[in-house]
Amino acid sequence: xPELPEVEILVRHLGPVLQGRRIRGVDVRRARVIRPDTPRxxxxxxxxxxxxxxxxxxxxxxxxxxxxxxxxxxxxxxxxTGRMYxxxxxxxxxxxxxxxxxxxxxxxxxxxxxxxxxxxxxxxxLDRLGPEPLDDAFTAARLxxxxxxSRQPIKVKLLDQSALAGVGNIxxxxxxxxxxxxxxxxxxxxxxxxxxxxxRSLRRVLREAIQFGSTVPLNWAAGATGDGLFxxxxxxxxxxxxxxxxxxxxxxxxxxxxxxxPIRRIVQAGRSTFFCPRCQRG
DNA sequence: CACCATGTTCCTTG
DNA sequence: CCAAGGAACATGGT
Numbered sequence: 001x002p003e004l005p006e007v008e009i010l011v012r013h014l015g016p017v018l019q020g021r022r023i024r025g026v027d028v029r030r031a032r033v034i035r036p037d038t039p040r041x042x043x044x045x046x047x048x049x050x051x052x053x054x055x056x057x058x059x060x061x062x063x064x065x066x067x068x069x070x071x072x073x074x075x076x077x078x079x080x081t082g083r084m085y086x087x088x089x090x091x092x093x094x095x096x097x098x099x100x101x102x103x104x105x106x107x108x109x110x111x112x113x114x115x116x117x118x119x120x121x122x123x124x125x126l127d128r129l130g131p132e133p134l135d136d137a138f139t140a141a142r143l144x145x146x147x148x149x150s151r152q153p154i155k156v157k158l159l160d161q162s163a164l165a166g167v168g169n170i171x172x173x174x175x176x177x178x179x180x181x182x183x184x185x186x187x188x189x190x191x192x193x194x195x196x197x198x199x200r201s202l203r204r205v206l207r208e209a210i211q212f213g214s215t216v217p218l219n220w221a222a223g224a225t226g227d228g229l230f231x232x233x234x235x236x237x238x239x240x241x242x243x244x245x246x247x248x249x250x251x252x253x254x255x256x257x258x259x260x261x262p263i264r265r266i267v268q269a270g271r272s273t274f275f276c277p278r279c280q281r282g
Numbered sequence: 283c284a285c286c287a288t289g290t291t292c293c294t295t296g
Numbered sequence: 297c298c299a300a301g302g303a304a305c306a307t308g309g310t
Binding site: 032079081096112113114115116149150151152156269270 | 299300301302303305306307308
């Protein structure tokens with residue numbers, strides 16, 4: 001499900017849905033996703049706690065909870081395929097429900113077919129994160145600092161969460177396309193002009209995606225996949241919103257929206273990169 | 283059967 | 297110590 005924009009949209013959705021709800025019980029159905037706590041510690045910490053709010057840090061969801069006067073955090077990550085949603089208690093659980101929180105008439109479900117995500121009451125993973133690309137404090141100069149000294153291809157470096165937090169495989173390709181920068185260039189080779197264009201493109205691409213997800217009707221619950229809305233679950237009949245949302249990602253062989261040259265797919269650090277060989281030269 | 287997939291972490295190599 | 301590359305994790309879609 002996630003890169004920064006998808007997590008942001010999910011967090012905005014979950015805030016009002018969870019606020020004030022008290023956890024009556026926790027069912028850990030796949031122990032692997034509870035890390036680094038043990039499932040036993042995890043359940044003990046959460047049962048009886050109340051949800052106060054949710055925020056996003058990079059691709060993490062940070063839930064604020066209270067148990068009596070004591071406040072603490074629940075940190076979640078959706079991996080590649082995680083989803084989170086509230087459902088009526090009588091509705092059947094999805095096949096890959098990893099953890100469920102019982103609220104009485106409703107339950108909060110974390111499902112994840114590949115189980116790459118995780119939940120923790122320790123704030124593990126939140127350290128070692130780079131700057132938030134949409135923060136006011138994030139400037140082109142800061143982007144330069146994040147990329148300095150790295151000989152890695154810029155596309156690969158953009159996925160390094162300790163350099164810049166929240167960008168994933170899709171929006172890395174999208175931002176480099178908008179900036180007109182080859183994904184193969186060494187990160188440290190970007191000049192201040194390149195940095196400024198990349199900075200603007202990153203913010204534009206992420207903001208556009210958040211805007212898109214905020215205006216389209218979404219189906220958060222189970223089973224909403226493969227409907228042309230990418231990993232947002234689409235409401236039936238609303239699939240056309242997807243048109244043209246992504247400019248190069250997953251469009252190998254299709255014409256570049258700028259120059260009509262065929263979009264290329266290459267593999268960098270084991271992951272697909274999509275770019276226009278004409279608009280994005282070395 | 284083959285290959286691909288929104289992400290991170292661990293191990294190895296230099 | 298660090299940087300970089302690759303495998304591993306687990307399941308589903310085409």
